[in-house]
Amino acid sequence: MSDEYFTHLSDEEKNIIVNKGTEIPYTGEYNDHFEAGVFICRACKNPLYESNTKFNSDCGWPSFDDEIYGSIKRYEDLSGGRIRTEICCSKCNGHLGHVFEGENITQKNTRHCVNSLSIQFKAHINLSKIYFGAGCFWSVEKIFKQVKGVYLTQSGYMGGNTESPTYEEICKGNTNHAEVIEICYDENVVSFQQLLNIFWENHNPTTLNQQGFDIGSQYRSVIFYTSGLQKKEAKTSIQSQQKKWKDKIVTQIIECSTFYRAEEYHQNYLNKNNLGSCGV
Numbered sequence: 001m002s003d004e005y006f007t008h009l010s011d012e013e014k015n016i017i018v019n020k021g022t023e024i025p026y027t028g029e030y031n032d033h034f035e036a037g038v039f040i041c042r043a044c045k046n047p048l049y050e051s052n053t054k055f056n057s058d059c060g061w062p063s064f065d066d067e068i069y070g071s072i073k074r075y076e077d078l079s080g081g082r083i084r085t086e087i088c089c090s091k092c093n094g095h096l097g098h099v100f101e102g103e104n105i106t107q108k109n110t111r112h113c114v115n116s117l118s119i120q121f122k123a124h125i126n127l128s129k130i131y132f133g134a135g136c137f138w139s140v141e142k143i144f145k146q147v148k149g150v151y152l153t154q155s156g157y158m159g160g161n162t163e164s165p166t167y168e169e170i171c172k173g174n175t176n177h178a179e180v181i182e183i184c185y186d187e188n189v190v191s192f193q194q195l196l197n198i199f200w201e202n203h204n205p206t207t208l209n210q211q212g213f214d215i216g217s218q219y220r221s222v223i224f225y226t227s228g229l230q231k232k233e234a235k236t237s238i239q240s241q242q243k244k245w246k247d248k249i250v251t252q253i254i255e256c257s258t259f260y261r262a263e264e265y266h267q268n269y270l271n272k273n274n275l276g277s278c279g280v
């Protein structure tokens with residue numbers, strides 16, 4: 001360990017990073033943090049984890065299922081009477097946490113369990129955001145996840161009257177939340193118009209509160225825009241799409257409101273469960 005990386009740290013940070021301590025679960029600032037960006041080492045600023053590898057393991061600490069190549073060193077840790085694998089920053093050797101395998105929470109089957117105090121978040125400011133509701137979010141997420149230029153997709157709820165809804169609550173149909181996908185994308189690679197085209201091609205925008213066999217307001221067709229430009233493009237796009245449909249397009253175009261990330265088992269659901277589509 002080279003001391004120069006640690007002199008600027010607070011006592012609390014040193015306790016974790018230098019003395020290999022552990023912060024109290026559910027207290028760290030990044031435990032429940034799901035924005036698009038990169039997590040760097042708090043001591044030496046080495047980039048460690050892309051936020052699109054972060055997931056909610058409900059263990060009380062930030063969890064990632066992959067590291068930025070070459071950024072992490074692993075050590076056998078026999079403390080506490082068990083065998084664990086300690087993870088440290090490869091540049092400064094500061095302590096991050098431990099890594100576990102074989103828990104089957106995400107497809108990569110790996111959980112880097114990291115102290116919030118060991119890392120620091122830097123947002124990817126070049127990315128834009130859009131929220132689409134087009135029926136069951138499982139299929140919608142699978143479709144957009146594979147689009148080039150899409151950095152991050154997350155399933156969640158938006159547009160209802162209750163705070164922090166659960167899947168069970170939204171399925172009762174009286175919260176007015178829609179099942180939506182948050183898409184963080186790079187406009188230099190994929191345009192909003194291209195995303196709109198994919199949105200239109202993959203659901204029926206003329207059936208009110210219904211997609212196929214799924215019936216209820218949570219399945220409504222809706223675009224929650226994050227900018228005036230998106231609003232304008234979405235409205236224009238409805239007009240050109242209408243020519244393709246006999247019935248009237250009922251898609252709502254609404255300004256985005258609080259996004260509530262859905263329970264972890266809904267995230268990347270179809271890929272995680274090796275399913276081609278919903279209802280199979």
Ligand SMILES: [Zn+2]
Nearest residue numbers: 041044089092
């Ligand atoms: Zn470091």
